[in-house]
Amino acid sequence: MSVDPERHAMKMAKKKASRDKIMATKTDEKGLIIVHTGKGKGKSSAAFGMIFRCIAHDMKCAVVQFIKGGMSTGERDMILDKFSDTCSFYTMGEGFTWETQDRxxxxxxxxxxxEKAKELIRDESNKMVLLDEINIALRYDYLDINEVVQFLAEEKPHMTHVVLTGRNAKEDLIEIADLVTEMELIKHPFRSGVKAQIGVEF
Known part of the structure; x- marks a missing residue:
């Protein structure tokens, strides 16, 4: 299909002017409550992308893993090996709940x-704190959702970003969040008998 270059340029100029007008109204800055949820893959991966972005900008940050346990992952190994001065990393869980079988x-x-997460969030030198798989702990009521929501609403420093990942995010958490992304599952290799692979899942 042929597109007239001059017409296209005029259309894009009009779009840019409209966009610039909208952007001029966006002047506020604040620490965000960010939720990555849904059945699709990529919740933790996207969150770690933001952590690595903070590291690249030399912004102090922290990670607390609620579920994944002692399993070696590329993100954790790299942060502990090369960026531990910028990013604190705590693996607190002992594995997925169906593995431990001990409520x-x-x-x-x-x-x-x-408790470690609250300590890290209260430390205003941490610009971002990732609570990886906390939604699973909330889903099984290992944590009180009311306490988590109240803490984030009342005690999180104004400029600190907190990222919470995991399936089945509670509605109360979604309600107070500034940014919520639901990863939708369309297709997954696991359903075809393909196991989790290094570099993709961990």
């Missing part, structure tokens, strides 16, 4: 992870 222990570990 009392899982609850204790989730509570300990939440």
């Amino acid at each position: 009392t222990r899982d609850t204790e570990m989730a509570q300990a992870a939440w």
Whole structure:
């Protein structure tokens, strides 16, 4: 299909003027509450992308992993090996709940992870704190959603970003969040018998 270059340029100029007008009204800055949820893959991957962006800008940040346990992942290994001076990393869970099969222990570990998370969020030198898979801990009621929401609403420093990942985000969390992305599952290799692979899943 042929497009007239002059007509296209005029259309884009009009679009730019409209966009510039909208952008001129966006002047506020604040620390965001960001939720990545949904059945699709990529929730933690997207969150770690933001953590690496903070590291690239030499912004102090932190990660608390609520579920994944001692499993080696590329993100954790790289941060601990090369960026531990910029990014604090805490793996507090002992694995997925169906592996531990011990609700009392899982609850204790989730509570300990939440205490560490609160400590890191209160530290205003941390510009971003990632709470990886906290939504799973909330889903199974290892943590009190009301306490988490109240803390984020009342105690999170104004300029600190907090990212919360995991399926089945609670409605109360979605309600107070500034940015919510739901990863939609359309197709996944696991359903075709392909296991999790290095460089893609971990």
